Amino acid sequence: KQEVTQIPAALSVPEGENLVLNCSFTDSAIYNLQWFRQDPGKGLTSLLLIQSSQREQTSGRLNASLDKSSGRSTLYIAASQPGDSATYLCAERGGSEKLVFGKGTKLTVNP
Amino acid sequence: ETGVTQTPRHLVMGMTNKKSLKCEQHLGHNAMYWYKQSAKKPLELMFVYSLEERVENNSVPSRFSPECPNSSHLFLHLHTLQPEDSALYLCASSPRGGAYEQYFGPGTRLTVT
Numbered sequence: 400k401q402e403v404t405q406i407p408a409a410l411s412v413p414e415g416e417n418l419v420l421n422c423s424f425t426d427s428a429i430y431n432l433q434w435f436r437q438d439p440g441k442g443l444t445s446l447l448l449i450q451s452s453q454r455e456q457t458s459g460r461l462n463a464s465l466d467k468s469s470g471r472s473t474l475y476i477a478a479s480q481p482g483d484s485a486t487y488l489c490a491e492r493g494g495s496e497k498l499v500f501g502k503g504t505k506l507t508v509n510p
Numbered sequence: 511e512t513g514v515t516q517t518p519r520h521l522v523m524g525m526t527n528k529k530s531l532k533c534e535q536h537l538g539h540n541a542m543y544w545y546k547q548s549a550k551k552p553l554e555l556m557f558v559y560s561l562e563e564r565v566e567n568n569s570v571p572s573r574f575s576p577e578c579p580n581s582s583h584l585f586l587h588l589h590t591l592q593p594e595d596s597a598l599y600l601c602a603s604s605p606r607g608g609a610y611e612q613y614f615g616p617g618t619r620l621t622v623t
Contacts, residue, residue, distance in 0.1 A: 403552070433611065442516075442600055443614040488553070490612075496541060496604075497566060498612060500553040 401426045403491050405501035412479055413509050420474040420504045422489035432472050433498065434463050435488040443488065447474070479508045512536055514615035516601050522621045523591065531586040531618045533601030539613075540606050542584040544576060547598040547617070559584060560606055591622045 402425045412418050424432070431450045435443040447456045447463040449472065455464040462475040472489055486505045490498040514535045523529050535542065544556040558566035559578040573595075575587040584601055601615040 431610065435614070440598070440617075440619065442514075442616040443602075445611060445613060448611045490553075492610060495566070496543075496558050496560060496606075496610065497555050497568075498553075502550070502552045 401491065401493060401499045403489060403499050403501040405487075405489060405504050407504060408502065409505040409507075411507040411509060414479060414481060416479050416508075417475070417477050418479055418506070420476070420487050420489075420506070422472040422474070422501055424470050424472070424489075424491040424499075426491055426493045426499070427467070427470070428493050429467060430492045430494060432463075432465055433490050433492070434461075434472075434474050435490065437486045437488060437503070439486075446487075476506075479506075481508050481510050484508050514601060514603055514613055516599075516615040516618050518618060519616065520619045520621075522623060523588070524623055525591060525593075527591075528587070528589040530588065531599055531601075531620075533584040533586075533615055535582055535584075535601075535603035535613070535615075537603055537613060538605075539603035540581045541604045541610075542578060542581075543602040543604075543612065544584065544586050545600040545602065547600060549597075553600065556586075588620075591620075593622050596620055596622045 433448045434446045449465040460477040486503040488503045490500045541560045546554045557576045577585040598617045600617045602612045604612045
């Protein structure tokens with residue numbers, strides 16, 4: 400059974416700090432991995448998608464990496480801002496059209 | 511309208527009611543999905559439609575009935591729900607082939623009383 404784990408479940412940092420969110424997955428036949436942001440009571444916003452053939456993707460202050468051999472992905476956020484406060488979800492897609500999600504990391508950036 | 515839209519945004523229904531959730535995507539995608547998000551649980555995939563054909567049903571109770579009349583619209587028909595069905599229901603779409611990146615709607619917050 401495919402599983403995705405995100406650690407920590409919650410993280411609180413001061414504004415301006417660089418931080419890393421972790422995601423681990425059990426599917427060795429991963430097709431791609433997608434990072435999302437979810438604000439309270441809202442839908443998901445796609446941040447980055449990494450194909451299995453890629454090692455990392457960057458968008459602005461965000462950088463996501465993928466290591467298939469260890470079953471891990473990280474989301475690096477540089478110079479965090481209060482507006483980055485949200486729950487961050489990672490989801491792994493294997494051979495089907497199904498995304499398997501982690502429970503998320505709730506990030507709070509304090510001014 | 512752009513992206514993926516969902517209506518209604520909030521719904522309160524009794525256990526004997528029948529209601530429907532609607533999802534519409536304006537991205538030219540041809541795969542659509544229903545997810546359920548309950549408190550303290552990961553998002554759970556409910557149904558996948560690809561080219562208007564249901565390709566996955568994730569052991570969802572029959573009180574949830576999906577319908578995909580065309581590649582832009584997806585419905586979730588609800589009847590005789592239980593209080594534990596209260597959750598945020600999210601719709602998503604993606605192109606078939608390529609990156610399969612999924613784009614999500616804002617969700618419908620459902621409360622069953």
